[in-house]
Amino acid sequence: MSKIENRIKELTDHTFGTWARQKAWSLPKMIVDAQGVYMYDDQGKSYLDFTSQLMCSNLGHKNKAVIEAIIKQAEKMPYIAPGFVTETSIQAVKALQTVMPKGLSKFFFSSSGAAANEAALKFIRQSMAPAYKIVSRYHSYHGATVGAMSFTGDPRRWPSEQARCTVQGVRFAPDCYCYRCPFDKTYPECNIQCAQYLDYMFKEEGNVAAFIVEPVVGTNGRIVPPPEYFPLVRKICNENNILLFADEVMSGWYRTGPCFAMDAWDIQPDIMTTAKGATAAYTPLGITAVSNKVAEFFDEEMFCHGQTYAYHALASAAVPAAVSEYKKLMDSGLPQKVSKYLEQELYKLSDKHECIGDVRGVGHFWGLEIVKNRKTKEPFNTKPDKITGASLMTAKIAGEAMANGVFLNPWIDTLVIAPPLIITEQEVDKAISVLDKALEIGDKEVESTSVAASRTSDFTKK
Ligand SMILES: Cc1ncc(COP(=O)(O)O)c(C=O)c1O
Known part of the structure; x- marks a missing residue:
């Protein structure tokens, strides 16, 4: 075990991880700094925070x-x-x-x-x-x-x-x-x-x-x-x-x-x-x-x-x-502009990735519902999987994104996209390109259908 892993265990051996089987919380990442829409681990690697931590760091880090x-x-x-x-x-x-x-x-x-x-x-x-x-x-x-x-x-x-x-x-x-x-x-x-x-x-x-x-x-x-x-x-x-x-x-x-x-x-x-x-x-x-x-x-x-x-x-x-x-x-107009851009880029992802069943959300609050089959809407995972600790498709996609420098939360069958309101279009591009690649993990396991992804956000605008 490396020096840093030993340091991490000094904490995890003596505290409880939240919402986790404790063995699954044995080696979480050590974060040493955060600034703007980024956080940094002990190795100096940066992660773009695409879910504002727990959908709470709305102003980004170090305001x-x-x-x-x-x-x-x-x-x-x-x-x-x-x-x-x-x-x-x-x-x-x-x-x-x-x-x-x-x-x-x-x-x-x-x-x-x-x-x-x-x-x-x-x-x-x-x-x-x-x-x-x-x-x-x-x-x-x-x-x-x-x-x-x-x-x-x-x-x-x-x-x-x-x-x-x-x-x-x-x-x-x-x-x-x-x-x-x-x-x-x-x-x-x-x-x-x-x-x-x-x-x-x-x-x-x-x-x-x-x-x-x-x-x-x-x-x-x-x-x-x-x-x-x-x-x-x-x-x-x-x-x-x-x-x-x-x-x-x-x-x-x-x-x-x-x-x-x-x-x-x-x-x-x-x-x-x-x-x-x-x-x-x-x-x-x-x-x-x-x-x-x-x-x-x-x-x-x-x-x-x-x-x-x-x-x-x-x-x-x-x-x-x-x-x-x-x-x-809000007076600067940045969040209003970027949220429209984010929406458009998420729709583009859904045109490309068959594992996206539904795109929905508003503002800086979006979800991609990941499905095995767009036509039948069969999910990869269901609620009991969350409790039994089964491996979730959304967690695999989020894990791949994290490995490539983008942090987003998986939840049973949806990916949470909720960046800080200060995010720019360039930063959205960066996160989307990593997510684009990570979604291929889901695509590989879909039962291919020709049905388009649904956009349940669109109907609210009619
Ligand atoms: C809608 C909603 N209500 C309540 C809570 C609980 O908040 P806290 O974790 O600060 O107790 C949360 C946490 O995610 C939430 O999303």
């Missing part, structure tokens, strides 16, 4: 303004108990108010996306009692903690359920997943049955308090709903007195174009959570934002929640700096 804001706060006062008011949290709230969807007026600051969703669960169940059920969707991830995992649809919930680490009172509704419609319908003739069904479901279930959605589904597919979906969902929630809860932990912070994905449909959720891009991942922060109606309930009732690091000064200090950097970046 000066955000780092300086954190340093300034660390020198002044890194921590004070959450019961006190600080200038830092006042500034963070002010900055948030300039970008939050209308109607979300009151916030709780925690330290992760999952923690933001746990706080939301308390807001919902306390204020909506006796209604308590949460309706979620199968293609979703909401965090690793007990509550958030309970309303997560993806297969990471399964071992948690077996370990009895989930809460009761969660139901799953049909996904808005046009490439594999659960009703076997086609848009627009489907009349958005996935949304229409919610009305039936809410009425039959009874005691439903909230419907949670990732407005553009993140890890579980980068699925963009058709334009009619959210107006219909909002109407059905209103008619059934159910809170609409948007989890924008991943879809927020200009990843899909507007600051929050819900802004695209001009729909106001009753509760919204966000994290990741809120500080561009420079400090850990989760935000739970609620409407006046939800907030007012707690005027006389105890909000039975809190944590030592709520409103942490270092986390809060990054918010105004990040908001200002995002605004500057």
Whole structure:
């Protein structure tokens, strides 16, 4: 074993790798630096970050303004108990108010996306009692903690359920997943049955308090709903007195174009959570934002929640700096221009590679669904493969890309394309040319068909 491998084992022998059989986490790569859209390993090799780490480093690495804001706060006062008011949290709230969807007026600051969703669960169940059920969707991830995992649809919930680490009172509704419609319908003739069904479901279930959605589904597919979906969902929630809860932990912070994905449909959720891009991942922060109606309930009732690091000064200090950097970046027009280019280049890849079944996404948030057979849509891998640790085709493609200097995340049957918003067209070219080569691994195993790849993003523009 080399010297560096021994160094790595000093860590992995004594810590747990996330979401992994521990033997499979024995020799992860050592990263020593990151700058712009690149990260560097201990051998000096560079990797273009084509998924913003965990879809969170939206401003890229080493943004000066955000780092300086954190340093300034660390020198002044890194921590004070959450019961006190600080200038830092006042500034963070002010900055948030300039970008939050209308109607979300009151916030709780925690330290992760999952923690933001746990706080939301308390807001919902306390204020909506006796209604308590949460309706979620199968293609979703909401965090690793007990509550958030309970309303997560993806297969990471399964071992948690077996370990009895989930809460009761969660139901799953049909996904808005046009490439594999659960009703076997086609848009627009489907009349958005996935949304229409919610009305039936809410009425039959009874005691439903909230419907949670990732407005553009993140890890579980980068699925963009058709334009009619959210107006219909909002109407059905209103008619059934159910809170609409948007989890924008991943879809927020200009990843899909507007600051929050819900802004695209001009729909106001009753509760919204966000994290990741809120500080561009420079400090850990989760935000739970609620409407006046939800907030007012707690005027006389105890909000039975809190944590030592709520409103942490270092986390809060990054918010105004990040908001200002995002605004500057969006004003420059670069992300808007590059996202169109990225879309076009991904479509070109799908013309060339038969293993791409569907291309979908928006802004800097794209997915390539990898299939064995475009005609039958037979996948290479399914959800159980993720849990059993089977070798995934998407992981093989991502592994090949990594070996050639491009980092992207594989997830069961999709590749995540979500670069930092600062990426240039030249950098997109570089990543696409590496991905182009890596996709040949999938092509070699497809059952050849003459059917073209689907582009479920296109329909949203009609
Ligand atoms: C939509 C969504 N919600 C919640 C979470 C959980 O966030 P965290 O990992 O910060 O707890 C994630 C993480 O990827 C996410 O994508």
